[in-house]
Amino acid sequence: MQIHQSEFIKSHISFDSLTETDRPEFAFVGRSNVGKSSLINMIVGGKKNIALVSSKPGRTQMINEFLINKKWNLVDLPGYGYAKTSKSQQNKFQEFVSEYLLNRENLTCVFALIDSKISPQQIDLEFTKWLMDAEIPFILIFTKADKSKPNASLRNIEKFYEEMAQFCEGPPRYFLTSSSNRQGRKDVLDFIDLAIQ
Ligand SMILES: Nc1nc2c(ncn2[C@@H]2O[C@H](COP(=O)(O)OP(=O)(O)OP(=O)(O)O)[C@@H](O)[C@H]2O)c(=O)[nH]1
Numbered sequence: 001m002q003i004h005q006s007e008f009i010k011s012h013i014s015f016d017s018l019t020e021t022d023r024p025e026f027a028f029v030g031r032s033n034v035g036k037s038s039l040i041n042m043i044v045g046g047k048k049n050i051a052l053v054s055s056k057p058g059r060t061q062m063i064n065e066f067l068i069n070k071k072w073n074l075v076d077l078p079g080y081g082y083a084k085t086s087k088s089q090q091n092k093f094q095e096f097v098s099e100y101l102l103n104r105e106n107l108t109c110v111f112a113l114i115d116s117k118i119s120p121q122q123i124d125l126e127f128t129k130w131l132m133d134a135e136i137p138f139i140l141i142f143t144k145a146d147k148s149k150p151n152a153s154l155r156n157i158e159k160f161y162e163e164m165a166q167f168c169e170g171p172p173r174y175f176l177t178s179s180s181n182r183q184g185r186k187d188v189l190d191f192i193d194l195a196i197q
């Protein structure tokens, strides 16, 4: 799939303000700082970034909606697990994100992002389990592949799947990506292309 148009639609601070649409929608979710906004820019951004990447984690605090090729939507969700965010803020995010994930009717697939540089984190495993239990369709996207040697990334992925095997029978597929060297861009776009047919 070629990306010939991508535009920012709107930021939402509550689920209710999202526009109802039949367009297929894909949501990027994951721990704060895992690289959601960077990946969105790498995959659908042109010369200019469309999602805001900041040096400080916890910055994407709203649901940011993008329209791609005038055909499908992409959503950048606030990150979970940022320790410096107050507990009440964290709860608010969780409520907001889970309300979106559980109720968005046109949600085609969630991309759950995991940092490929680190060994499995409890918070990511818990979130993956939550997606499974809620029967929300998702795949895993391991990020920041450029930060370690390929074998080290693959070992972390393997370990993640080993941990996941404790609560999941049909493991989801995954892609390994890097926003720095554009690894995995075609994999993700091919996946979306098939899903919107
Ligand atoms: N080397 C490398 N750095 C990356 C990659 N992706 C993201 N980063 C860096 O990681 C930091 C966080 O990236 P973001 O894209 O803002 O992460 P996010 O998940 O959107 O973060 P929040 O919005 O705070 O939840 C930034 O400093 C990025 O430059 C990658 O593939 N490789």
Ligand SMILES: [Mg+2]
Residues within 6 Å of the ligand: 036, 037, 038, 052, 053, 059, 060, 076
């Ligand atoms: Mg972000």
